[in-house]
Amino acid sequence: MLLLKKLLEIWLDKILRHKIYQLLVNRHSGISYRYHKFHDGTTGVRRIASWVYLLWLNFAYYALFCHFLGHKPEMDVYESRMLNIKMSESEAYLQSNPLLSVDTYVERLKSYDIVSFDIFDTLIFRPFAQPTDLFFLVGEKFDSLDFKNIRIWAECGARAKCKKRDGHTEVGLKDIWENLAKETGLPAEEGMEREQKIEQKLCYANPFMLEVWKRLQSMNKKMIVVSDMYLPKECIEKILESAGYTGIEKIYVSNEYHKSKADGSLYREVMKDWCANAFSIVHIGDNPHSDRDMARRGGMDVLSYQNINKNILLYRPTDMSSIVGSAYRAIVSGHLYNGLYSYSMDYEYGFIYGGLFAVGYCRFIHEYYKQHGLDKVLFLSRDGDILKQVFDFLYPEDYTEYVYWSRKAAVKLMAYEDRHDYFRRFIYHKMNQSYTVLQILHSMELDSLVGQLTDWREIWFAKERDDKDGRFIDLRPEDELTDKNGHLLREFLEAKWEQVMEIYASQMTAAEKYYTQVLNGCNKVAAVDIGWAGSGAVSLSHLVEKVWKLPCRVTGIIAGTNTLYNAEPDAAEIFLQNGKLVAYLYSQSHNRDLLKKHDPNKNYNVLWELLLSSPTPQFTGFYEGRRKSHGEELQYVEDCDITLAFGKADRNQEGIRQIQKGILDFAYEYHRHFKDFPYMFHISGRDAYAPMLVAASHHERYLRMIEKRFSFEKNIV
Numbered sequence: 001m002l003l004l005k006k007l008l009e010i011w012l013d014k015i016l017r018h019k020i021y022q023l024l025v026n027r028h029s030g031i032s033y034r035y036h037k038f039h040d041g042t043t044g045v046r047r048i049a050s051w052v053y054l055l056w057l058n059f060a061y062y063a064l065f066c067h068f069l070g071h072k073p074e075m076d077v078y079e080s081r082m083l084n085i086k087m088s089e090s091e092a093y094l095q096s097n098p099l100l101s102v103d104t105y106v107e108r109l110k111s112y113d114i115v116s117f118d119i120f121d122t123l124i125f126r127p128f129a130q131p132t133d134l135f136f137l138v139g140e141k142f143d144s145l146d147f148k149n150i151r152i153w154a155e156c157g158a159r160a161k162c163k164k165r166d167g168h169t170e171v172g173l174k175d176i177w178e179n180l181a182k183e184t185g186l187p188a189e190e191g192m193e194r195e196q197k198i199e200q201k202l203c204y205a206n207p208f209m210l211e212v213w214k215r216l217q218s219m220n221k222k223m224i225v226v227s228d229m230y231l232p233k234e235c236i237e238k239i240l241e242s243a244g245y246t247g248i249e250k251i252y253v254s255n256e257y258h259k260s261k262a263d264g265s266l267y268r269e270v271m272k273d274w275c276a277n278a279f280s281i282v283h284i285g286d287n288p289h290s291d292r293d294m295a296r297r298g299g300m301d302v303l304s305y306q307n308i309n310k311n312i313l314l315y316r317p318t319d320m321s322s323i324v325g326s327a328y329r330a331i332v333s334g335h336l337y338n339g340l341y342s343y344s345m346d347y348e349y350g351f352i353y354g355g356l357f358a359v360g361y362c363r364f365i366h367e368y369y370k371q372h373g374l375d376k377v378l379f380l381s382r383d384g385d386i387l388k389q390v391f392d393f394l395y396p397e398d399y400t401e402y403v404y405w406s407r408k409a410a411v412k413l414m415a416y417e418d419r420h421d422y423f424r425r426f427i428y429h430k431m432n433q434s435y436t437v438l439q440i441l442h443s444m445e446l447d448s449l450v451g452q453l454t455d456w457r458e459i460w461f462a463k464e465r466d467d468k469d470g471r472f473i474d475l476r477p478e479d480e481l482t483d484k485n486g487h488l489l490r491e492f493l494e495a496k497w498e499q500v501m502e503i504y505a506s507q508m509t510a511a512e513k514y515y516t517q518v519l520n521g522c523n524k525v526a527a528v529d530i531g532w533a534g535s536g537a538v539s540l541s542h543l544v545e546k547v548w549k550l551p552c553r554v555t556g557i558i559a560g561t562n563t564l565y566n567a568e569p570d571a572a573e574i575f576l577q578n579g580k581l582v583a584y585l586y587s588q589s590h591n592r593d594l595l596k597k598h599d600p601n602k603n604y605n606v607l608w609e610l611l612l613s614s615p616t617p618q619f620t621g622f623y624e625g626r627r628k629s630h631g632e633e634l635q636y637v638e639d640c641d642i643t644l645a646f647g648k649a650d651r652n653q654e655g656i657r658q659i660q661k662g663i664l665d666f667a668y669e670y671h672r673h674f675k676d677f678p679y680m681f682h683i684s685g686r687d688a689y690a691p692m693l694v695a696a697s698h699h700e701r702y703l704r705m706i707e708k709r710f711s712f713e714k715n716i717v
Contacts, residue, residue, distance in 0.1 A: 024054055024055075024058055025054065028061065028069070028070035028071075029070070029071065030068070030069050030070045030071040031054075031057045031058065031061065031069060031070060034053075034057060034069065035050065035053065035054045035057060038050050038053050039051075039053075039054070040149075047156075057069055078319075078597065078693050078696075078697065079317050079318065079319050079690075079693060079694055079697065080694075080697035080698060081314065081315055081316075081317075081694045081697055081698075082314075082697075082698060083315060083694070083695065083697075083698075083701075083702040084315075085701055085702055085705040087345065088342065088343055088344055088345045088347070088348045089311070089315060089336055089337075089348060089352075090336045090337070090341065090342040090343045090348065091342040091343070093311070093336070093337055093339075093342075094339065094342050097306060097339070100208075100306070100339040101339070102208065102211045102212055102215065102340065105212050105284075105303065106212060106215045106216065106219075108303055109212075109216060109221070109282060109284075109303065110216075110219060110221075111280070112221070112280045112281060112282045112301070113221075113222060113279040113280045113281065114221075114222050114223075114224060114249075114274055114279050114280070114281040114282070115216055115221055115222070115223050115224075115281075115282055115284065116223075116224050116225070116226050116270065116281060116282065116283040116284065116295075116300065117209070117213075117223065117224070117225045117226070117283075117284050117285070118225075118226065118227060118261075118283070118284065118285030118286060118287070118290075118291050118305075119225050119226075119227040119229065119236065119240070120227065120229065121286045121287075121307055121308070121309075122206065122209060122284060122285050122286050122291075122305050123205070123206055123209050123210075123213070123225065123240065123243070123245060124203045124204070124205065124206065124239060124240070124243060125203070125204055125205075125206050125308070125330075125334045125338075126202055126203055126204075126330065127202055127204070127327055127330050127331055127334070127673035127674070128202075128326045128327060128330050129309055129312060129325075129326040129327075129329040129330045129333070130326060132148060132151070132152055133148070133322070133323065133326040133327075134198060134199070134202060135147060135148040135151040135152070135195075136148050136322070136323050137198050137202075137677060138151065138191070138194055138195045138198055139151065140679075141194060142186055142191070144184065144186065150180065150183070150184060151176075151180065153183075154176050154177070154179045154180035154183060155171070155176045155179075155230070157179050157183070158171045158175045158176045158178075158179040159171055161175075161179065162175065166258070168258050168259070168260075169260075170228075170254040170255050170257070170258045170259060170260055171230055171255060172230055172231075172232060172255035172256075173192050173195065173196070173230050173231055173232060173235075173255075174188070174192060174232075175230075175255075176230060177189075177191045177192045177195075196231065196232070196235045199231060199235065199239060200235065200238055200239055200242065201676055202673060203239045203242075203243065204243060204672075204673070205243035205244050205245070206334075206338055207338055207340045208338040208339040208340040209284075209305070209338075210243070210244050210245070211340065213244075213245055214244075217246075217247055222249045222279075223247065223248060223249060224248065224249050224250045224251070224252065224270070224274075225240065225245075225248060225250075225251050225252070226252040226261060226266060226267070226270060226283065227251075227252070227253055227254065227261075228254040228260045228261045228262055228266070228290060229253050229254060229255065230255050231253070231255075232253075232255075233251055233253045233256055236251060236253060237251065250273070252266055252269065252270055254266055257269055260290075261285075261287075261290040261291065261294055261295070262289065262290045262294065263294070264294040264297050264298050267283075267294060267295055267297075267298025267299070267300060268298055270298070270300075271298055271299050271300070275299070280301075281300050281301070282300060282301040282302065282303055283295040283300045283301070283302055283303070284302075284303050284304075284305055285304070285305060286304070286305050286306065286307040287307075288304075291304070292304050306337075308333040308334055308337040308338055309329075309330070309333050309337075310337070311333070311337065312329050312333060315694070316328075316329045316332060316333075316691075316694070317690040317691055317693065317694045319690060319693075320686075320687045320690045321684065321686075321687055323680070324356075324680070324682075324683055324684075324687045325687065325690070327670070327673070327674065327680060328356050328687075328691070331666065331669050331670060331673065332351070332352055334669075335351065335665070335666075335669060336348065336351075336352075343662070344655075344658050345706070345709070346652075346654075346655040346656075346658035346659050346662070346706075346709065347658040347659070347661055347662040347665075348662060349610075349611070349659055349662065349706055350611065350658065350659035350660060350661065350662025350663040350666070351662035351663065351665055351666045352662075352691060353611065353691045353692055353695050354611035354612075354659065354662065354663045354666070355662065355663050355665070355666020355667060355669075355670070356666065356670075356683060356687065356688055356690075356691060357559075357585075357611065357688040357689070357691075357692075358386065358387060358390045358611075358663045358666070358667060359390065359394070359666065359667050359670050359671075359681065359683060360584070360681075360683030360684070360685070360687065360688040361387065361559060361584050361688065362387065362390050362391040362394050362395070362667075363394070363681040363682065363683060364557075364584045364685075365377060365387075365391060365526065365528055365557055366391070366394070366395045366398060368526060368555075368557060368582065369395075369398055369526065372524060372526075372555070373524060374524050374525055374526055375399065375521070375522040375523055375524055375525055375552075376399045376400065376401055376519075376522050376525045377391070377398060377399070377400045377401075377525065377526050377528060378400075378401055378403045378518070378525055378526065378527045378528065378554075379391070379400060379401070379402050379403070379528050380403060380405040380406075380527055380528060380529045380536055380537070380540075381402065381403065381404050381405060381406065381614070381616065381619050382406075382612075382613070382614035382616055382618070382619070383529055383530040383609065383612040383614075384402055384403075384528055384529070384612075385402065385612070385614035385616060385660075386612055386613075386614065386659075386660045386663055386664070387528060387612060388400055388402050389660070389664060390663065390664065390667045393664070393667060393668070393671070394667065394671060394681075401518060403515075403518055403527075404514070404619045404622075404644055405527075405536055405540060405619065406536075406618065406619040406620065407425070407535065407536060408443075408618075408619075408620055408621065409507075409511070409619060409620065409621045409622065410535065410536055410539040410540065411425050411426065411539075412444075412445070412504050412507060412621060413504065413507060413508055413511055413539070413543060414539045414542070414543070415500065415501070415504055416501055416504075417542060417543075417547065418539075421535070423490050423493075426440060426443065426444055427440065427481065427486050427489055427490055428486060430481055431481050431482055431483050431486045432480075432481075432482050432483055433481075434480060435480065435481050436477065436478055436479065436480055436481065437453075437475060437476065437477050437478070437479050437480075437481055437485075437489060438450060438477035438478060440481055440489065441477070445503065445504075445621075446493070446500060446503060448499075448503065449492075449493075449496055449499065449500075450477055452496065453475065453476070453477060453492060475488045475489060475492065506623065506624045507621055507622050507623060507624075508547075509624055510622035510623050510624045510640075510642040510643070511543070511622040512543075512547075512548045513622075513624075513640040513641070513642050514622055514637065514640055514642055514644075515540075515543075515544060515548065515550065516548070516550060516640075517639060517640055519544065519550055519552045522552045523551065523552055523553065524552065524553045524555070525552060525553075525554055525555075526554070526555045526556070526557050527540050527541070527554055527555070527556050527557070528557045528558075529556065529557070529558050529559075530558065530559045530560075530608060530609055530612055531558040531559050531560045531561055531562075531583070531605075532558070532560060532561055532562050532563075532566070532600070532605055533561070533562050533566075533568065533571045533572050534556050534558050534561065534572040534575060534576075534581045535571075535572075536556070537554065537555075537556025537557070537558065537581065538556055538572065538575055538580065538581065540554055540556075541553075541554035541555070541556065541580065555579070555580060555581070555582065556575070556580065556581040556582070557581075557582050557583075557584070558581060558582070558583050558584070559583070559584050559585050559608065560583055560584070560585040560586050560587070560594070560598060560608070561576065561581075561583050561586065561587045561588070561595070563595050563596070563598045563599065563600065564595060564596055565598075565599045565600055565601050566600060570588070573588060576588070576589065583685075584685045584688070585685040585688060585689050586598065586685060586686075586689070590685070591685055591686050591689070594685070594686065594689055597693070597696075602696075602700055603700075603703070603707060604696070606707065607692075607695075607703050607706065607707060608692070610659070610706070610707070610710060611659065611663070613650060613656045613659060613660075613710075614656065614660075615649060615650075615653045615656050615657055615660075616646075616649065617633055617646040617647055617648060617649040618646060618647040618648060618649070619644065619645075619646055619647075620632060620645045620646060620647045621644075621645050622642055622643075622644060622645075623642060623643045623644075623645060624641070624642055624643075625641055625642070625643065626643055627643035627645065632645050632646055632647055633645070633646040633647075634646070650710065651710065652709060652710045655709055655710060656710075
């Protein structure tokens with residue numbers, strides 16, 4: 001009878017809680033949205049504050065008639081952040097925290113007998129912006145929907161029961177999982193073991209504090225750690241030892257003592273152990289309440305450490321998928337804001353805005369490689385330089401090769417096959433841009449035809465053609481190419497077309513030799529480029545399969561396509577439709593909001609290409625045998641008996657190297673944390689583009705600043 005009564009009480013309690021939740025949270029979508037935005041992922045004092053906020057929302061709606069709170073606010077399609085354009089984020093952070101240096105910390109700590117450290121967000125970082133986001137990974141093995149929130153509520157329930165039963169809320173992991181098991185039926189022992197293993201795999205040392213720790217250790221200082229935490233002491237010991245924190249005098253964990261830092265009782269326990277011997281003691285931590293105010297009340301001196309996630313809302317995108325977004329924000333914060341180093345703006349451009357893209361794009365390429373049984377991935381110069389470095393690091397088992405190809409080389413080789421594109425790129429795209437006819441012919445490598453222009457002009461003048469104003473249109477080598485005389489240059493070249501083809505014939509032979517060697521033994525390959533029309537991959541595919549007739553299929557993989565702002569927005573649509581091209585970030589068939597946002601007229605193409613810039617010079621063409629230099633850099637390939645020619649390198653070489661280093665460092669960090677969780681590398685194109693959307697906010701002021709740091713050589717094609 002007593003058991004039945006108890007079960008009835010529990011059942012009624014659940015119904016009552018459900019009804020209250022429905023009434024206060026779910027009755028109005030606006031209140032639900034605002035509450036969850038504030039509440040989700042919170043712990044401790046902030047969680048209590050979220051409940052107070054919920055009550056205030058309901059009071060304002062019903063008592064103050066603020067009915068607008070019942071409606072979900074319209075969210076901007078794209079987030080806006082006022083990014084720093086005067087200096088790098090890490091440099092600005094250190095300037096605003098002048099005491100944040102290892103030397104300063106050690107100097108201020110060396111006079112104390114005992115140094116006490118907070119653990120999480122001080123000694124130890126997690127690669128998630130919210131600590132509760134780690135529960136996503138715990139729940140993955142249990143096939144449990146909404147496990148993160150189930151785990152959060154299980155902890156809240158366990159603390160409430162503990163308070164009622166024992167007068168405190170300091171529960172251990174066992175209490176939480178036993179409560180969770182009663183609610184869900186999931187195995188408590190297995191769940192506890194999995195959660196601890198994931199914590200041990202993901203937790204890593206704060207590099208700043210590890211350096212402080214080692215310096216103090218060399219001075220024979222006594223060091224203790226104090227934490228409000230539900231994890232068992234043995235688990236915390238393994239985490240600290242694995243991170244490099246050795247020689248700990250003692251560990252104080254709230255669930256073991258049933259006392260907390262938050263109310264000061266755990267500090268009193270620490271002081272009881274050490275102050276009887278008149279030791280001087282200082283505490284270091286990131287929480288203003290628990291690690292600063294309560295430590296002082298407990299009689300300790302304090303040296304605060306600022307939480308690395310402080311600037312997330314100021315600078316980072318939040319309109320991302322929950323798990324990847326959290327991982328991205330945490331990795332950026334942990335790297336830039338720990339206080340150990342500052343980085344250049346170029347480095348941060350690569351790390352913050354290019355790193356996630358490179359990791360996601362390489363995973364996309366790797367998946368295509370596996371699914372389609374490719375023999376090799378070709379990374380086209382020069383955009384493929386940094387991509388190949390990242391790819392080879394992440395997927396060393398895949399066969400890759402960095403190959404020489406460029407828009408200019410492709411246009412020349414495809415002139416016989418695609419005369420329209422040849423004239424479009426060399427002539428029509430260059431009209432009214434202060435190029436002379438002589439410069440255009442030189443860029444086409446048709447200098448030998450300059451002398452024939454005079455004879456052709458005489459024939460042309462005999463036809464007495466004039467423009468709409470009745471004036472003769474001339475075409476001399478020194479004239480600027482304009483929309484008035486551009487068609488005349490085309491007519492001249494078409495009249496000399498056999499000579500043009502003869503000039504390019506040896507280049508065609510050289511290119512065939514080169515790619516015959518590259519594709520030897522291959523049946524299927526992918527050619528990787530940034531985009532945008534996909535002309536590089538499409539032209540290479542055409543030459544390989546239909547002109548040189550090599551027994552190999554070439555598919556193009558591009559980051560993004562032409563957009564609505566291009567003169568030819570659907571230039572490559574048929575190739576995207578038939579699978580000859582595949583796009584990662586967006587195309588007309590997916591992520592259409594990015595298709596509408598990405599505007600080449602605002603230099604978006606250039607800024608993405610800058611992320612994939614290379615310190616290597618521009619590739620200009622293939623030539624048979626040994627070629628004499630005409631002012632360009634040459635590379636002789638003995639196996640093929642051909643010469644590769646290169647033009648100028650982009651300026652700000654050091655800046656380009658810094659961008660590449662930033663991208664590589666992000667890839668290393670992401671891989672270091674998630675190598676045992678391969679699904680974490682499934683990064684959607686929309687998530688990969690999200691950091692750049694923030695960079696493009698406020699009328700692209702940040703991106704314009706970055707662009708000014710690099711002066712690209714004009715590419716005449």
